[in-house]
Amino acid sequence: MDAAGKLRHWATVAVFVGPFLGMLILFQYVPVVAMLRDSLYDFSLLNPDRRSFVALGNYLTLLEDPDRQQAFLVTFVFAFGVVATVIPVSFAIAIYLNGRLPARAIVRTVVFLPVVTSVVVIATMWTFLLDPSNGLINNALATLGLPRGEYLTSKSQALPSIIVMMLWQQTGFATVLFLSGLQGIPRDLEDAARVDGCGPWQRVRFVVIPLLARTTVFVVVIMTVFSLQAFAPSLVMTGGGPEGTTNFVAYDIYALAFQLQMPGLASAVSVVFMVIVLTISLIQMRVLRAKGAE
Amino acid sequence: MKRVLHYAAGAAILAVILSIFLAPYAWIVASSFKQHFAIFRDLKPISWATFFPADPTIDNFVHLFVNRGIGRALVNSAIVSSCQVLGTLALCALAAYGLTRIRFRGSNVVFALVLMTFLLPIESLMVPLYMHVTNLGFADTLVGVFIPWIASPFGLFMLRQAFEEIPRELDEAARIDGAGHFRIFWSIILPNVRTPLATLALVTFLFSWNAFLWPLVILHSPRNHVIQLAIAQSVSIAQLPNWGETFAGATIATVPLIVLFLFLQRYFVRGIALTGVKG
Numbered sequence: 030m031d032a033a034g035k036l037r038h039w040a041t042v043a044v045f046v047g048p049f050l051g052m053l054i055l056f057q058y059v060p061v062v063a064m065l066r067d068s069l070y071d072f073s074l075l076n077p078d079r080r081s082f083v084a085l086g087n088y089l090t091l092l093e094d095p096d097r098q099q100a101f102l103v104t105f106v107f108a109f110g111v112v113a114t115v116i117p118v119s120f121a122i123a124i125y126l127n128g129r130l131p132a133r134a135i136v137r138t139v140v141f142l143p144v145v146t147s148v149v150v151i152a153t154m155w156t157f158l159l160d161p162s163n164g165l166i167n168n169a170l171a172t173l174g175l176p177r178g179e180y181l182t183s184k185s186q187a188l189p190s191i192i193v194m195m196l197w198q199q200t201g202f203a204t205v206l207f208l209s210g211l212q213g214i215p216r217d218l219e220d221a222a223r224v225d226g227c228g229p230w231q232r233v234r235f236v237v238i239p240l241l242a243r244t245t246v247f248v249v250v251i252m253t254v255f256s257l258q259a260f261a262p263s264l265v266m267t268g269g270g271p272e273g274t275t276n277f278v279a280y281d282i283y284a285l286a287f288q289l290q291m292p293g294l295a296s297a298v299s300v301v302f303m304v305i306v307l308t309i310s311l312i313q314m315r316v317l318r319a320k321g322a323e
Numbered sequence: 324m325k326r327v328l329h330y331a332a333g334a335a336i337l338a339v340i341l342s343i344f345l346a347p348y349a350w351i352v353a354s355s356f357k358q359h360f361a362i363f364r365d366l367k368p369i370s371w372a373t374f375f376p377a378d379p380t381i382d383n384f385v386h387l388f389v390n391r392g393i394g395r396a397l398v399n400s401a402i403v404s405s406c407q408v409l410g411t412l413a414l415c416a417l418a419a420y421g422l423t424r425i426r427f428r429g430s431n432v433v434f435a436l437v438l439m440t441f442l443l444p445i446e447s448l449m450v451p452l453y454m455h456v457t458n459l460g461f462a463d464t465l466v467g468v469f470i471p472w473i474a475s476p477f478g479l480f481m482l483r484q485a486f487e488e489i490p491r492e493l494d495e496a497a498r499i500d501g502a503g504h505f506r507i508f509w510s511i512i513l514p515n516v517r518t519p520l521a522t523l524a525l526v527t528f529l530f531s532w533n534a535f536l537w538p539l540v541i542l543h544s545p546r547n548h549v550i551q552l553a554i555a556q557s558v559s560i561a562q563l564p565n566w567g568e569t570f571a572g573a574t575i576a577t578v579p580l581i582v583l584f585l586f587l588q589r590y591f592v593r594g595i596a597l598t599g600v601k602g
Contacts (some may be wrong), residue, residue, distance in 0.1 A: 052474035147535065264587070
């Protein structure tokens with residue numbers, strides 16, 4: 030290729046790939062580098078140019094600060110709670126939907142509705158559903174003669190209430206993923222098991238579950254990452270309370286930076302959070318790959 | 324007999340699933356057409372009246388549009404979402420063509436850079452991104468809301484897959500006829516990826532319309548608020564929320580998406596299942 034041809038080649042490449050690459054670097058890579066730098070400084074968002082270098086000071090603060098540790102703990106407990114409930118529920122619904130039952134299409138649509146509804150609307154909806162005196166849930170319990178709950182206002186019930194909300198929201202998504210996994214299982218295998226005298230439970234236990242291992246790990250990864258990033262429930266429903274029991278890390282970062290004007294500390298929390306989320310996803314993806322290779 | 328039991332159990336399961344998922348929507352939508360006192364009256368005890376406005380009124384909606392500027396928020400959301408869809412489609416389609424149809428040194432590096440951002444939790448980037456976008460002069464503007472997200476790694480990934488599936492014989496034939504890259508991109512490739520483009524457009528629209536954290540961070544003045552911010556504000560813990568109005572706002576924000584979803588369900592489910600790849 031001559032010089033002019035080379036130039037034209039690279040000009041074409043630049044036109045096709047350049048805009049995307051430029052925006053990606055500008056809005057993803059530059060902020061990551063900026064975040065690493067900012068986590069070493071003490072400053073405020075009102076006057077970001079007046080900053081003092083504190084080296085690892087923000088990270089040391091983070092290590093000693095019980096509120097930050099609680100935020101991480103709450104977020105992990107939340108993610109664990111969501112995964113532990115979404116997986117069995119959505120698996121059961123997927124098995125149900127995979128059978129030859131009437132109204133399958135309607136159920137699939139209805140279960141998926143919360144997935145296309147915004148987190149803000151869902152958090153709003155559930156704030157009112159869970160309202161201790163005028164909420165739908167307590168009034169339904171009262172109508173049935175059952176005891177009422179305190180939900181978001183109680184230290185012990187707030188986080189479980191939000192886990193139930195997340196279960197309600199994410200079930201449809203996980204169900205669709207399981208369902209596509211189930212549809213990939215050849216009918217012959219189930220038929221063969223039936224011929225060998227396996228009942229429906231045994232078919233699920235010995236045929237379906239082993240074949241869905243890959244899908245399951247995949248759903249676990251997605252649900253973990255989704256729940257680790259929860260933000261709207263804290264802001265809309267509880268303000269992180271009562272006593273920090275629903276103070277998720279994403280909300281903690283937001284509050285530290287934009288309300289308490291400590292973006293340096295918020296950046297340090299972000300760095301630690303990013304490393305943890307990346308590590309968890311990488312480990313889970315390795316497991317996924319190992320399972321896939323079987 | 325066994326058959327009857329089987330059907331009865333099936334119907335019972337169906338009824339439980341449907342009511343758990345539909346009752347909250349029914350309550351919200353029905354209550355948005357009720358007066359304040361009627362919402363509370365119809366809750367005690369729960370009956371059909373809880374989920375049906377016996378004496379419907381549109382006062383809540385009128386009040387939202389007249390006094391709370393929800394119309395403005397809807398228009399802002401529509402602008403942001405449309406621009407984000409157009410920007411994402413343009414950038415991702417161009418880049419997907421470049422990565423699948425042009426051989427150049429460094430294309431692996433480009434793709435690796437894209438793949439690495441898949442795992443970045445954007446929530447952790449909000450602080451530096453806020454300062455960065457502010458420095459670029461986009462704070463408190465609608466452009467600032469969508470501009471950081473149009474280089475979507477998910478979109479590129481999805482379109483790249485679709486472009487790979489188009490037989491290369493098509494481009495070869497066009498090249499022999501003297502067509503350049505732009506001609507091939509526009510007249511050969513794009514017409515063959517209509518379904519993936521539509522899926523990407525829908526999913527991007529959904530994410531953009533429902534986005535909350537980033538608009539909250541970057542927008543300050545009420546006249547720039549998008550619909551999700553308007554709703555979140557009406558529930559804020561600081562003030563006593565007006566139930567009817569909040570429900571009306573939630574209804575307005577949700578119904579368009581649900582209608583869209585009901586008509587285009589196939590694309591939605593496929594597209595959202597694909598976003599799983601991002602995990």
